[in-house]
Amino acid sequence: METLQYAIRKLIYAIPLLFGVTFLSFILMVHFGPDLTYSILPKSATQEQIEEIRAELGYDLPFLQRYGKFMKEVVTLDFGSSTSSGEKVSSILKKAVPVSFLVALPAFILANLLGILLALYAANHRGRFPDKAVMVLAAIGMSISYLMVVIAFQLIFCTSYGLNWFPVQGWVEPPPDYPDATAGEIFYYYWYYYWSYVAVPTLASIFVALGYNTRFFRAVIVEELNRDYVRTARAYGVRNRKIMMKHVLKNAMIPISTRIIITLPFVVIAGNLVVEKFFGIPGVGLVTYDAITNGDLPIVKAVVTCTAVLYVLALILTDIVYKIIDPRISYSK
Amino acid sequence: MMSFPRPLPLLGLLTCLAAVIGLTGCKKPFSDRAQDVSVFRFSDNGAPVTMDPVQSATQYANLMTTSIYDQLYEYKYLARPYELKPRLAEALPEVSEDGLLYTFRIKKGVRYSDHECFPGGRGREVVAGDFVYSMKRMFDPKNLPQGEWLWQGKIVGMDEWKKTGADYAQSIEGLRALDDHTIQIKLNKPFPQLTYTFAMGYSSFVPREAVELYGKEFGINPVGSGPYVLKSFTTKKAILMRNPNYREEFFNLEYEGYDPKKQSGLGLEKLDGNRLPIMDTAEVYFMKEEMSRWNSLNKGTEIHYGVIPIELTHMVTENLKPLKLKPDYEKKFTAMNLPELGIVYLYFNMSNPIIGHHPDPEQNRRNLLLRKAIRAGYDWPQRNRRYYNGIATIFPGTIPKGLDGYDETLGNESVTPDYEQAKRHLKEGGWTPENLPELDYNSVAGVRMTQLYEQFRGWMGKIGYPREKIKFVQYATFGDYNKAVKQKNCTLIGMAWGLDYPDAENVLQLFYGPNGSPGSNSSNFDDPEYNELFKKSIVMQPGPERTEIYRQLNKMIVDQVPAICGLSRNTLTVWHKNVVFLPSRNPHGSLLKYAYVFEDSKD
Numbered sequence: 001m002e003t004l005q006y007a008i009r010k011l012i013y014a015i016p017l018l019f020g021v022t023f024l025s026f027i028l029m030v031h032f033g034p035d036l037t038y039s040i041l042p043k044s045a046t047q048e049q050i051e052e053i054r055a056e057l058g059y060d061l062p063f064l065q066r067y068g069k070f071m072k073e074v075v076t077l078d079f080g081s082s083t084s085s086g087e088k089v090s091s092i093l094k095k096a097v098p099v100s101f102l103v104a105l106p107a108f109i110l111a112n113l114l115g116i117l118l119a120l121y122a123a124n125h126r127g128r129f130p131d132k133a134v135m136v137l138a139a140i141g142m143s144i145s146y147l148m149v150v151i152a153f154q155l156i157f158c159t160s161y162g163l164n165w166f167p168v169q170g171w172v173e174p175p176p177d178y179p180d181a182t183a184g185e186i187f188y189y190y191w192y193y194y195w196s197y198v199a200v201p202t203l204a205s206i207f208v209a210l211g212y213n214t215r216f217f218r219a220v221i222v223e224e225l226n227r228d229y230v231r232t233a234r235a236y237g238v239r240n241r242k243i244m245m246k247h248v249l250k251n252a253m254i255p256i257s258t259r260i261i262i263t264l265p266f267v268v269i270a271g272n273l274v275v276e277k278f279f280g281i282p283g284v285g286l287v288t289y290d291a292i293t294n295g296d297l298p299i300v301k302a303v304v305t306c307t308a309v310l311y312v313l314a315l316i317l318t319d320i321v322y323k324i325i326d327p328r329i330s331y332s333k
Numbered sequence: 334m335m336s337f338p339r340p341l342p343l344l345g346l347l348t349c350l351a352a353v354i355g356l357t358g359c360k361k362p363f364s365d366r367a368q369d370v371s372v373f374r375f376s377d378n379g380a381p382v383t384m385d386p387v388q389s390a391t392q393y394a395n396l397m398t399t400s401i402y403d404q405l406y407e408y409k410y411l412a413r414p415y416e417l418k419p420r421l422a423e424a425l426p427e428v429s430e431d432g433l434l435y436t437f438r439i440k441k442g443v444r445y446s447d448h449e450c451f452p453g454g455r456g457r458e459v460v461a462g463d464f465v466y467s468m469k470r471m472f473d474p475k476n477l478p479q480g481e482w483l484w485q486g487k488i489v490g491m492d493e494w495k496k497t498g499a500d501y502a503q504s505i506e507g508l509r510a511l512d513d514h515t516i517q518i519k520l521n522k523p524f525p526q527l528t529y530t531f532a533m534g535y536s537s538f539v540p541r542e543a544v545e546l547y548g549k550e551f552g553i554n555p556v557g558s559g560p561y562v563l564k565s566f567t568t569k570k571a572i573l574m575r576n577p578n579y580r581e582e583f584f585n586l587e588y589e590g591y592d593p594k595k596q597s598g599l600g601l602e603k604l605d606g607n608r609l610p611i612m613d614t615a616e617v618y619f620m621k622e623e624m625s626r627w628n629s630l631n632k633g634t635e636i637h638y639g640v641i642p643i644e645l646t647h648m649v650t651e652n653l654k655p656l657k658l659k660p661d662y663e664k665k666f667t668a669m670n671l672p673e674l675g676i677v678y679l680y681f682n683m684s685n686p687i688i689g690h691h692p693d694p695e696q697n698r699r700n701l702l703l704r705k706a707i708r709a710g711y712d713w714p715q716r717n718r719r720y721y722n723g724i725a726t727i728f729p730g731t732i733p734k735g736l737d738g739y740d741e742t743l744g745n746e747s748v749t750p751d752y753e754q755a756k757r758h759l760k761e762g763g764w765t766p767e768n769l770p771e772l773d774y775n776s777v778a779g780v781r782m783t784q785l786y787e788q789f790r791g792w793m794g795k796i797g798y799p800r801e802k803i804k805f806v807q808y809a810t811f812g813d814y815n816k817a818v819k820q821k822n823c824t825l826i827g828m829a830w831g832l833d834y835p836d837a838e839n840v841l842q843l844f845y846g847p848n849g850s851p852g853s854n855s856s857n858f859d860d861p862e863y864n865e866l867f868k869k870s871i872v873m874q875p876g877p878e879r880t881e882i883y884r885q886l887n888k889m890i891v892d893q894v895p896a897i898c899g900l901s902r903n904t905l906t907v908w909h910k911n912v913v914f915l916p917s918r919n920p921h922g923s924l925l926k927y928a929y930v931f932e933d934s935k936d
Contacts, residue, residue, distance in 0.1 A: 038819060039812030042390065043833075044482040044842075044853035045819070052474040084382035086549035095567075151624065159628040168629040169620065173565065173572070176363055176370075189362035278625050280618070282567035290568055294382060295812050 115213025141211025169280030399922025412590025480535030702762030738883025
């Protein structure tokens with residue numbers, strides 16, 4: 001009950017925050033963002049046509065009226081239609097968000113899981129060779145640019161210059177229309193192509209994220225290992241694995257879970273532009289990038305707003321998780 | 334000694350890797366079924382955002398609209414120079430003697446693809462009224478049309494129709510459907526290029542029912558009568574399926590302009606007699622990332638057609654002129670040096686008195702000498718070597734090779750660097766490093782663009798132009814850049830122009846005074862003599878007299894230097910050996926219906 005009250009309170013407190021974020025993003029998009037008028041202007045135009053386009057796009061409206069329209073869209077979560085394609089923004093996001101989510105999910109889970117395990121391993125061997133080896137590898141992972149990793153992994157796993165195991169680009173299409181296809185065959189089709197397209201992006205994402213995760217998690221665990229209760233437990237002869245898994249890891253989970261949860265909005269909506277661009281995955285990262293370069297404000301507004309909302313929700317979720325991890329935490333005033 | 338940890342992380346990683354790699358050994362889904370669908374996988378370096386014909390300004394959008402919709406005409410697949418042939422029209426138009434009245438008859442019995450927008454879901458017959466409706470859409474501001482300029486001021490009553498509120502119920506005097514299969518167009522003044530414009534995606538036949546059903550989303554739900562229907566679309570890939578309602582159309586090698594001397598060895602003979610479209614499915618991959626595109630192509634089992642990235646030219650090719658691939662690639666690919674029907678320029682903003690037109694005749698003369706000096710320092714051959722593999726075509730003036738009006742006798746002085754000559758021009762104009770004006774070189778932001786700017790600045794250094802007086806102004810997007818150009822805020826403007834149709838009028842209009850910004854004349858060149866001569870030429874039918882005028886206009890561009898021109902880019906295209914295809918860009922629309930994969934890869 002206390003947590004629920006806290007969550008509601010946080011949600012109410014988040015309203016001014018959301019207001020601020022949307023206002024700032026509106027200013028940035030409207031006054032400093034690209035002007036679609038001149039992107040879609042015919043090769044030869046007249047001033048009259050420029051005015052017509054501006055009127056059609058609503059650029060000729062006064063600032064307050066435009067902002068009011070935007071706020072209405074935010075409140076109703078109806079961002080209208082893309083100015084480039086005419087497609088409803090909700091329909092675009094409905095298609096793109098699940099794709100980004102499905103691409104990012106395996107990497108998100110594995111990079112965090114492996115990061116924790118590697119961090120435990122390194123922290124447990126603090127200052128010795130295994131620790132140094134893990135840290136060097138983590139530093140390598142952090143030092144190479146994501147773009148380079150993506151290109152290299154694509155070259156290694158997807159091309160005839162390398163192993164040629166996976167497709168270079170693409171995403172799962174609806175299965176062929178065989179009337180006698182069984183549910184098992186359809187399931188196998190989706191499973192097979194999902195992993196075909198997601199494997200290399202996942203490996204590349206893990207390669208990059210693992211370095212950052214491991215270093216961060218290790219630092220947290222090492223700090224925990226220096227605490228008195230660990231020394232006491234060891235003095236009592238508690239087994240090392242039990243100390244690590246039951247006590248150290250559990251206490252380290254608060255900062256770890258903060259880091260994990262805070263990246264959730266990226267998994268859910270923000271997408272991964274580099275991966276999506278290079279592997280031809282029609283996810284929300286690509287949609288957002290195209291919208292920014294095309295000056296498609298309805299899409300940009302929707303993505304910014306949804307990301308802001310998800311961040312607020314992620315922060316609330318973090319507080320709830322704290323309570324689950326450590327019931328002693330109290331949110332009462 | 335502590336026993337923890339066990340090799341869990343390693344084990345976890347290995348398990349994941351094994352699971353993923355294990356896929357490579359798995360049987361492909363449905364691999365035991367007969368694969369009787371033929372597929373051609375085309376790729377392009379950009380993506381359309383809409384397939385609404387009124388917005389098919391880009392080559393990517395035009396590719397899609399001309400695949401899905403019908404136009405009155407199209408270009409013969411193999412004929413060079415380009416030659417029109419009827420598509421939905423029965424024949425070339427009947428034109429009145431004064432060149433003002435055009436009558437087009439369209440084929441009978443052509444049907445739209447089946448779609449829920451039609452009663453009973455069955456595609457209805459394409460009628461002349463659809464054309465009238467589609468052209469009206471082009472003049473309706475609500476559709477944000479991009480091709481209106483082609484017909485603006487040319488069709489009787491069209492502009493007035495727009496001004497009075499674009500009411501679709503209102504008829505237009507100059508655009509009428511005489512019956513279901515006859516279209517009549519009345520012009521304000523002769524427009525000999527009219528028929529060419531009806532081969533562009535803009536002039537597609539669109540069914541009103543579909544527009545009304547989808548409203549704003551019509552652009553992503555195209556319904557046409559062309560060879561293909563859209564199965565799925567994202568900005569990364571479009572899948573086109575054979576339109577079951579597509580009329581009987583067979584490939585005739587001779588009619589399409591086959592030239593055995595130039596085109597043998599490409600297997601084009603295999604196309605003869607095939608019903609179009611040849612392949613059941615055409616998949617179009619929109620791949621901006623050159624390396625990904627190449628990797629996909631080189632893999633052998635993915636896309637069939639692509640280009641050699643400029644960075645890999647020397648790895649893949651043995652020779653560029655003529656194009657020859659290295660043996661490993663020669664075994665896999667057919668290659669072709671694909672010329673562009675277009676031109677790359679550097680415009681001077683002539684409305685800027687520091688370098689362009691000036692009311693004072695003396696200053697005007699000095700400005701002309703300054704422009705001539707800058708041009709004499711401009712090293713097209715070096716630009717060609719560094720950025721276009723040395724295979725681009727450099728030519729004087731603005732009319733590219735192969736077009737009526739191209740002047741072989743025009744000397745190459747205007748495209749050959751001559752630093753001493755440049756210095757002489759500066760001296761003659763009284764220009765010194767101290768009084769030379771500060772110039773802004775404008776471009777969309779990017780590494781390549783920065784390199785082009787630095788190269789230009791280097792050349793200017795050679796003619797004695799102080800480096801610090803040439804500033805680089807970058808814009809985040811093309812829209813921002815275009816805005817600055819259209820508002821006449823730029824002095825030096827790097828641009829390219831792809832021809833809409835194979836007639837020099839399309840490039841000469843770029844220097845016609847009344848077309849100044851925001852019109853297509855980005856140089857804002859406004860010379861009364863040029864304007865008069867151009868006005869005279871645009872109503873003339875092709876012939877020696879018009880050719881002569883085109884040449885004079887072209888020479889005026891060379892003499893007055895409103896732009897440093899020109900260069901036509903070439904692209905190194907490759908496609909798999911088991912594919913019969915002859916690529917072409919503008920003015921051709923979609924060529925997907927001709928592609929033939931005679932031994933499809935089994936994937």
